[in-house]
Every structure is written in structure tokens, then in C-alpha cells.
Amino acid sequence: MTSPVRVVVVDDHAMFRRGVIAELEAAGAGEVEVLAQAADVDEAVTAVAAHRPDVVLLDVHLPGGGGVEVMRRGQSPETRYLALSVSDAAEDVIGTIRGGARGYVTKTITGPELVSAIRRVADGDAVFSPRLAGFVLDAFAGSIEVAAVDEDLDRLTEREREVMRLIARGYAYKEVAKELFISIKTVETHMSSVLRKLQLSSRHELSRWASDRRLL
Amino acid sequence: MTSPVRVVVVDDHAMFRRGVIAELEAAGAGEVEVLAQAADVDEAVTAVAAHRPDVVLLDVHLPGGGGVEVMRRGQSPETRYLALSVSDAAEDVIGTIRGGARGYVTKTITGPELVSAIRRVADGDAVFSPRLAGFVLDAFAGSIEVAAVDEDLDRLTEREREVMRLIARGYAYKEVAKELFISIKTVETHMSSVLRKLQLSSRHELSRWASDRRLL
DNA sequence: CGGACCATCGGGGTCGACCCTGATCCTCCC
């Protein structure tokens, strides 16, 4: 028999962590070993660094930046991430996979299924809830258009994205300037770059563009 | 000592139910007695009819129609409902309260707090998470303003409403003029009237105003 | 008829949105 999979559980709901761990100990006895748990991004990063687990069970929505932030800061070559979320929203799934997760299951999963998913992720497979599998494939099939869009968004610098978000919400240049502690001229420069990079021509189009992609 | 509060737990996530029950047994020993659990609307209605609990801990999002459906079909004079949800979205909270729930707490709640909330709901109090309390009051206070807003809309003439709709969608004055076969100056006049009558100050606010009321 | 209301348009003005050019400073990297 192989050694048990070493796991860290990350979720901001104490009761949910408790339930997950209880299930893992019941259904995954001998197969899964829970090393630690964490309730927010900082705790999670610390726990990953300390234990170097095989698999991190990661909630997508977390105080302190979300699961993606954990994966960004908690780099560890031997550690794989399995997202465990209530949400099956497109942006959550895609964002989490892009962030480096090897799987994404919803919280409707049962204990034995979860143990199996953990085992497979530890072995290097990708795992998705049945309802998500078709969706993920669709997303990749439709990635031509999506890719074009997201490449545009990726081309924006961090500062440009901040300005973009505020403008799309209807802020005047003056208000954006005050909010970000920069001059109006700088806001104009960033906006000019944003519009050029996204191939748009006005703040109105930008508002539509952003709301279409749920970036607000 | 009073008799324990008799509770049914309804949530479609088995692991979450398990966590909740573990917490209730730990933090609410002697105070709370869990009679049954249910994973969907039908099970919940059956469980309520069979046990006639004092309090039903009810997840808002459920397969089979949602928590509201449970309250509609699971009428029992001595039973009170406490919603327990991940969502603090306005429509969920308002909808659930309208459906008859006596309280609404988010899943970030701790075990002891949950026991206390259950106790208070059983005693007839209304309970809301701190973050939601102010929100609920605002919603009720806001019903006055909503009525006033609709009177505002009635004050617009037919032509003004046409112009308003196009502007709210991001049309430039020039485009509105072409669309309606009138001059830019006339569009400006109508817009001026619209903004004055609705007590707004810019096309951006108008866009928000209109989309808030789903006039697009 | 005369007043109220609406739709239509104009002149003329302020201010914000957006563009172009050009500049400084800083960091990263070859």
C-alpha cells in the first residue's frame, strides 16, 4: 500500500473545515492525512510553506485575496492544488484553473468522491466535477475568442487595470486621480493606453466591455 | 433549565451538515437537539412534517426550489426558520425574509454564535448577522424612496423617455438625434429635462439609474 | 382668445473627455 496523501485544508468557514476533515478521516482512513488547516490567505501560505503537502484543498473565495492569491504566493514544486468551491461560475472556474489549480470540484461532492479526487490530483491527474467537465471543455474549445479577449486584458499593466475599473464604474478622471493619489494627466495617460490596448474608443464602450466580462 | 431547542438542519452539502451538527453538539450540548437533516426541498418538507421542530436551519440555495420553497410548503405553526447561507446578496436576504424566515445568518458564523442565534429564533426574536442588520433596515426604509422614484418616471413625457433610454444605453447626442430624426439641440433640451426631473446630474448617473430599474 | 404644456431649434458658454507630443524617474535586464 502506498503512503497516505498529505493534505492541507483551506476554507474560511470553520464548520465546513470541520465537516471536510471528518469526512476525510472517515472515508479516507489510511489514504489521506490532514496536516493542517487554514482560514485565510496568510494562514494558508504559511501552512503550505511549513508542511509542503501533496495536495491543498482550497476554497476559491477567501478573505485576503482568494484562492488564486494562495497559489501565487504558496509556490511549492511538490504541491498540487484542488479547488473546492460552492461556485460553479465561469469566471471562478477559469480563473482558478489559470491560477494553477489541478482540479475544481464543487462542495456538493461526497466524502468518498472527494477522497478519490484528492488521490487523483496527487497522482497528477486533473479532476473536475461532472457538471464542470463539459463546461471546461467548452471553454477550451471556445478559447479562440476568449483568448483574444484575455490577451487584451493581460496586456494591461496593474495600474492601468485599476484606472480601468474605476472609469468603467463611472468615475470622472478627477475622482480617479484623487482616489489613486495621482494627477489627472496621469489618469488620462493610463486611460489612453487602456483604450488603445483594448481597441475601444470611449469610456462608454469601456463600461460595456467591462460589464460584459463582469470585471466590476 | 428549559428543554433543548429541537432543530432540523437543511443543506445540500453533506459535509457542511456534518460540520454544523458537530458544532451544535459541541457548543450547544443540552441546549440544542438535532432531530433530522435534509439535503433538498422534498426531504426538508417531509422532515418538518414528521418532527415539527422548533427551528429549521435552512440553506438558501437548495436543489428543488430553494429555501423559500421549503418555507412555503413546510407550514407548521410552531416552527420557525433561520436561514444559513454563504450569500449576503441583497436579493437572497430580502427574498428569504419575505418568504417567512425569522433570521438570516451567514456561514461565517461560529458555533457558539449559531447556538445563540437558534435559541433566540426559538424564543421569537429576529436574528441577523451584524453585517446584514443595517442592510435589512435600509431596505425597509428604502421602500419609500422606490415609490417616489416611480413618480419621477411618470413625470417624463413620452419623447423624454425615448431620449432617456437611448442615452442610458450609451448613445451620443448626435446618434440619438439621427435615430429620432431631430436635431442635437432638441436632444439636449430633452436630456436637460430628464436630468432635472430625475434629479440626476450626468449621463453616467442616468445609466446607473436606468440599469438599477432595469429600464434597458 | 389666452394660458399651459409639449416638441422643436438656435446662440453662446463652461467643463470634461480624449488625443498628441514630449519629458523625467525608476527598475529590470542584456
Next chain:
DNA sequence: GGGAGGATCAGGGTCGACCCCGATGGTCCG
């Protein structure tokens, strides 16, 4: 050390958004 790219800002300009004042013609109504 120099080049690339990002963040910051300025001058100067066009055009759209919005306002104030004023005007005409039409309808409805007392």
C-alpha cells in the same frame, strides 16, 4: 552602461456633454 518598459506629469488642442436664455409652432382646455 545603455535600452526597454512602466509610472508619473505638462502643454496644448478638438470635440462632446451639459447649461442658460430665448424662440416658434402645435394641442388642449377653460
